[in-house]
Amino acid sequence: MATVRLLSDEDASAEALAVFEDIRATRGTDFINNFWRALAHDPQLLAATWARLKTVMAPGALDPLTKEMIYLAVSTANSCTYCIHSHTAAARAKGMSEAQYAELLGVIGMAMQTNGLVTAMQVPVDEEFRVE
Amino acid sequence: MATVRLLSDEDASAEALAVFEDIRATRGTDFINNFWRALAHDPQLLAATWARLKTVMAPGALDPLTKEMIYLAVSTANSCTYCIHSHTAAARAKGMSEAQYAELLGVIGMAMQTNGLVTAMQVPVDEEFRVE
Amino acid sequence: MATVRLLSDEDASAEALAVFEDIRATRGTDFINNFWRALAHDPQLLAATWARLKTVMAPGALDPLTKEMIYLAVSTANSCTYCIHSHTAAARAKGMSEAQYAELLGVIGMAMQTNGLVTAMQVPVDEEFRVE
């Protein structure tokens, strides 16, 4: 249950609908997932968020699958249920194999564990890690 | 300032020292960073943590640099200062370019932002994300 | 599904019921939301939590709506589903407009994003921010 109504194409404003159309064209699918339908109450925030997402997740120095796995790692540490589902699905759609997924889980678990140990002991940063 | 003393090679037990030696041999360096010197108070936890880390971070379906970036993403979301420094240094040592680092930061920022928006609106998971 | 049973008025102790009555009188409604029914297993914790909440959320140097929005911001960063729903409802009941809600979401998203960027880069605090 959401704190806002999800806007159908009929309920969305013209400005929001224009963003929906760009999402559809960019992704090559008619499907608009709930995140965008919730954001559509504020067409300016919707447009700004989609514009940034399109830029940030585009192929660049990092490939799109790597970006999805990083996104999923952050979303897991932040306990964002929706984000975990949407970015797991996106990573699989971009070719994440079950072996890659298993290793991703292994790294997330390892990082969480050592984050806890390091924080509990308040380990001081080594001078060797200093950026010149 | 740590909650435990960092153990030098002289202060470490034989069991801890054996782990230090394996870290040195595996990494091809004499340097032992503070995390291991803090963990050395509990040689069993030290050994178990190092053994898992060596397995999890080894090349596999994901390459070592990708694993470091995922580790760094989790550590950032968990605000683990030491981990952020050590894994940024490790990622650079494994070849992370400045362009890759900039995109990594961009993805982390984007994920944090949408995690917040999605959580605030409690967006329900789309049926389309269901695993068969 | 909760880890405790929610106590109805019939199941609650006299001490818990007295807190329920004060909640009803203070809020001018017969409705007792689930948080209090869960806490009622420990009447002392129930009474202490309600007493503090009544004091903290009362009008003062900050108005009640501003307080609800701050409460909602913290609850979002902590991924507290129940709290997000209850304080979004409370903020709306206290007059939060859709425009205010949209700006609140914008600030939460912006803060999450820059929290991630700052933490990832471990930006040192400027001397200019020092309190005299």
Next chain:
Amino acid sequence: MATVRLLSDEDASAEALAVFEDIRATRGTDFINNFWRALAHDPQLLAATWARLKTVMAPGALDPLTKEMIYLAVSTANSCTYCIHSHTAAARAKGMSEAQYAELLGVIGMAMQTNGLVTAMQVPVDEEFRVE
């Protein structure tokens, strides 16, 4: 200690410098705080972040001080040391009184406490909070 060097005006690219100049003009001060000097390594991310921040934090349905307090609340829940210092300073610069600050702290503490209690007991969301 940061994971990147902070760029002085001399080290910053022309594109980054243009953002610095807009920050100076907008804020009416010559001071550029460390966050922007760290972000300057990626002029595109710097420009996008500043552009969003300027829009999001501008006066609107919520006044700038309320926005700063919400920003501070999120930053506290996320343990972002730098952000806490910079947004506490910004809130004071925008007129936050000590009485307002004290109440802000009270609400943050209360929210954190009940977030913990609610999450520990996994209190189910009341039907009464459902958005029509």
Next chain:
Amino acid sequence: MATVRLLSDEDASAEALAVFEDIRATRGTDFINNFWRALAHDPQLLAATWARLKTVMAPGALDPLTKEMIYLAVSTANSCTYCIHSHTAAARAKGMSEAQYAELLGVIGMAMQTNGLVTAMQVPVDEEFRVE
């Protein structure tokens, strides 16, 4: 809804099934909870996680109930719904009384509250807390 299918005994590999059998023998029950059925997709991660858990949660300098309550406290601060349910059930199975549970909740709430206050004010660590 999970991001992976939960593996029944029939679907699990021989290696995963061997872990299931050790869980059953160790706990003296036929019941395998969903966490292990989800992890079974990666028998190596399943085996490593179970082996560590068995070691870490065994009676030692701390008794098993104390360990469960600490586990529950961490899981609450991390908003891990599943973990909260499974470790509340485990703590009760190991004898946690309702009075102990109420005090555990009280400590969690208190810690969350003061974590927020301390972090918001960025209180510097007293020299008196330094480890010699």
Next chain:
Amino acid sequence: MATVRLLSDEDASAEALAVFEDIRATRGTDFINNFWRALAHDPQLLAATWARLKTVMAPGALDPLTKEMIYLAVSTANSCTYCIHSHTAAARAKGMSEAQYAELLGVIGMAMQTNGLVTAMQVPVDEEFRVE
């Protein structure tokens, strides 16, 4: 560096000083740690926080050392540097042995790891954990 000045006995109000005196009498020491000196700007919040802490951390169904370890576990998951130092010191003052501390760290690390795995896979709660 704090966002508020730490109040010495000379700077504190009479109401704050009365709380300082109760802390001293209760703990049998003249030492007032920085948390209380920071909170002293708001005598009412200081008094309410100390009153709750004294109640919550008193011996009851759980012994004071167990309560300190739970407090430390929450503070670690919340990355509260000050709280980690103060409650590690308090736990040691209440008799925590190095063996107990090592096991506490082991449980925290294990919980963090499985929190991450469970959250990443969004494991559904078993019906067996339902409270009757």
